[in-house]
Amino acid sequence: MIIDNLFWVVPIASVIALAFAYFFFRQMMKEDEGTDLMKKIAQHVRTGAMSYLKQQYRVVLIVFIVLMLLFVFLAFGLGVQNKWTPFAFLTGGFFSGLAGFFGMKTATFASARTANAAKNSLNHGLKVAFRSGAVMGLVVVGLAVLDISIWYIVLNYFIDEPDSSHKLIIITTTMLTFGMGASTQALFARVGGGIYTKAADVGADLVGKVEAGIPEDDPRNPATIADNVGDNVGDVAGMGADLYESYAGSILATAALGASAFATVSVDMQYKAILAPMLIAAVGIILSILGIYMVRTKEGATMRDLLRSLGLGVNVSSALIAVLTFVILYSLGLENWIGISFSVVAGLLAGIIIGQSTEYFTSHSYKPTQRISESAQTGPATVIISGVGLGMVSTAIPVITIAFAILIAFLSAINFDVKHMLDAQNIQLGLYGIGIAAVGMLSTLGITLATDAYGPIADNAGGNAEMSKLGPEVRKRTDALDALGNTTAATGKGFAIGSAALTALALLASYIEEVKIGLIRIGENALTLANGDTIETAKATIVDFMDYYQVNLMNPVVLVGIFIGAAMAFLFSGLTMNAVGRAAQKMVEEVRRQFREIKGIMEGEAEPDYARCVAISTKGAQIEMVVPSLLAIIIPIITGVVLGVAGVLGLLAGGLSAGFVLAIFMANSGGAWDNAKKYIEEGNFGGKGSDNHKAAVVGDTVGDPFKDTSGPSLNILIKLMSMVSIVMAGLTAAYSLL
Incomplete structure (x- = not known):
């Protein structure tokens, strides 16, 4: 297939993204890092973060080598897999890890500079933190689009297929397999980083705030440095790898x-x-990039002013891409370009609505979170009950939004031909509409991810300001930036979960295409349908495959798959929650030991052993992340071998529906508990150090693994199960027992 001139816009855009990421990084590095003490604290965090990441990459490398050898055997030994798969798998994992590494490296250099910039003005602090977050956003989209462009060029050149139409199908289904590498890397980054950061955070809060009565980020608390390191490895490196995978997966599945x-x-x-x-x-x-330059604010800005500043950049970018989509698809000459453009708009609107819903339920500028703060007056039990209730209620709007987005995207792509919407060709077109809606939702990821990566940078800046004993005016500004970061982080998680739902649905449809390729590869060139008709495998539609494999709700194999998929979401969450609990318990014991045995800590006359706490979090995360992460890879393979294609489709449907709702519940509950605590710390309901504050800290501690470990990891789980199923489709088609 000839690559025309329009294609080269794609790799050029990726180079522009990476160039601006480098430019913003250099701009940030020119900022003053502050006093010697600020530099020393930042260096502690940098060293801890890089040390952890190296340990994590060693573990992930072993897993990747084992999986690559498996893929080599499946491709070259059994012949049930494309021979490009092992290499595509490796590049996906490499670029995903690279995106997380660059983002985290930038964040660890930016925190002290943000705190120092806040000495001048709130706007200066916001600009440094946000443009540092933009490095992560632009690196993710730049590397993803570059990887996709390179693979398309390589496969177009090397795949020798006389039928041009079939060649394009082979190219796109082969490219899908590098998504498994990205998903695997993302899950380890999210789970490991989440366990690390929350073990440190819980230990620091329970012993420091509740037992010792000292402020958050107090330098006397031994777990403080580990907590700040955790913000970077979990919320920056983990989120970057996560959304890299969603972004690439949506483009590849749609293609x-x-x-x-x-x-x-x-x-x-x-x-x-x-x-x-x-x-x-x-x-x-x-x-x-245009939206990033629009983010600025005024001195003395309220939380709503700050949210409006970030919202301006995101919303202008989203509005412009909605308009330009019509121009792009018209210029391209795509059939039904108007309808498919509206599919993109449906995805964009869904992303905005989910973001606004998340902001409403998690920001302390609104009533739901303020009510949790109010419930602290009757103790931690009512704080927890209120937070759980809020999280459950908050699932309704995102679920309804995604449901409407799916329907509108599907119907728009088929010109609202409701009467024939289940015809074979319309189903194919409708699924393409859903896929491109996911692309639309993620199209402005460069700035959306910048608002998310901004959060941990602002959080670390606040910690640096506290430990460096900067003036109250500076601390007030960093607190404002930190509170905004809590909301943007919660909004980012809601956005990531919503995009995961649409991407996973597109991957579900792509699975059937991979099964078709797998059957052809093993010589199954004809299918005998339930009515006795025989059809050529290469010409079979999705409807034909549903008939051939009996994928319907009366098939017990499908139902069993649905139950296993739903249970996977809860099992995975339980394992990761318990992992945080065990690691946090060790951290609590260590902080108590240091307070007890190192004389002069509480008086500020002796320095705590920060390195010991960093080591505990690192070791805990390395050990605890392996089982839940491997489970997400092994279960789809076993399901495919035992239950076949119908069972796998049930597994993916069950995992998607249960995982999506559970992830929203956990992310929003955790975000609301965190900001309810912040609302009290601003002087409401007794302020810092009061009994109400201590009750809110307990709620925040419960919410930590909800919002930063289990919740955000679920969206990778549902995509990774889809990717594993796609990569293993040939094995399932050839060797399943049922």
Whole structure:
């Protein structure tokens, strides 16, 4: 297939993103890091973060080597897998890890500079923190689009297939497999980083705030440095790897669906359908950079003013991509470009609504979180009950929003032909619409992720200001930036979960395409349907495969798969929650020991052993992250071998529905508990040190693994199970027992 000139917009956009990321990084590095004490604290955090990341990458490397050897055996030994898969798997993991590494490196250099900038003004502090967060956003989109571009060029050159239409299908389904590498790396980063940060955070809060009665980020608390390190390894490196995988996965799944949906139209239209999501992502990169330059605020800004400042950049970028999508698809000459453009708009609107819903339920500027603060007057039990209730109620709007987005995206792509919406061709086109809606939601990820990565940078800046004993005016500004960061982090998690739902649904449809390729590879060139008709495998539609494998709710294999998938969400959450609990218990014991045995800590005359707490978090995270992460890889493989294609589809549907709702519940409960504590610390309901504050700290401690470990890891779980299933589709098709 000839690559036309329009394609080169995609790699050029990736280079622009990486160039601006470097520019923002250099700008940040030119800022003054502050006093010698500020530099010393920042260096402690930097050293701890890099040390942890090296340990994590060693563990992940072992897993990757084992999985690559498995893929080599499946591809070259059994012949049930594409021979490019092992290499695509490695590049996906490498670029995902690289994105997290660059983002975290920037964050650890930015925190002290943000605190020092806050000495001048709130706007200066916001600008340094936000543009440092933008490095993460632009690195993620730049590397993802670069990886996709390179793979498309390489496969287009090396795959020798006389049928151009079939060649495009092979290229896009092969490219999908590098998503498993990205997903695997993302899950280890999220789970390991989440366990690390919350073990330190819980230990620091329970012993420091509740028992010793000292402020958050007090330098006398031995777990403080580990807590600040954890913000970087969990909320920066982990989130970067997570959204890299969502972003790449949505583009790749949509391209694969486009190749299949337009195969019966023409090769030219197939190519345009593949190129469309890449071009939307490329234009979204440019608009994200524009939005980043729009973020600024005034001195003395309220929380709503700060939220409005960030919202301006995000919303302008989103509005412009909505308009330009129509121009892109019209210029491309894509069939039904108007309807498919509205599918993109549906995804964009869903992302905005989920973000606003999350902000409402988690920001202390609004009633729901303020009510949790109020409930602290009757103790920690009512704080926990209020937070759990809020989290459950908060799931309604995102679920309804995603449901409408799915329907509108599907119907728009088929010109609202409701009467024939379940015809084979319309189903293919409708699924393409859902996939491109996910691309739309993630199209401005460059700035959306910047608002999320900003959070831990502001949090660390506040910690640095506290430990460096900067003046009350500076601390007030860093507190304002930190409180904003809590809300943007919660909003970012809601956005990540919403995008995961649409991406996973697109991957679910792509799974069938991979099964088709797998059957052809093992020589199954004809399917006998339930009515006795025989159809050529290469020409079979999704409807034909549903019939062939009996994928319906009356099939007990499908139902068993659904139950296993739903249980996986809860089992995974339980394992990661318990992991945090065990690691936090060791941290609490260590902090108590240091307070007890190192004389002069409480008087500020002796320095705590920060390194010991960092080592405890590092070791705990390395050990505890392995079992839940491997479970997410092993269960889809076993399900495929035992229950076959129908069982896998049930597994993915159950995991997607239960995991999506559970993730929203956990993220919003945790975010609300955190900001309820912050609301009291601002002087409401007794302020810092009061009994109400201590009750809110307990709620925040319960919410820590909710919002920063189990909740955000769930969106990777549902995508990783889909990716594993796609990569193992050939094995499932050839060797399943049922």
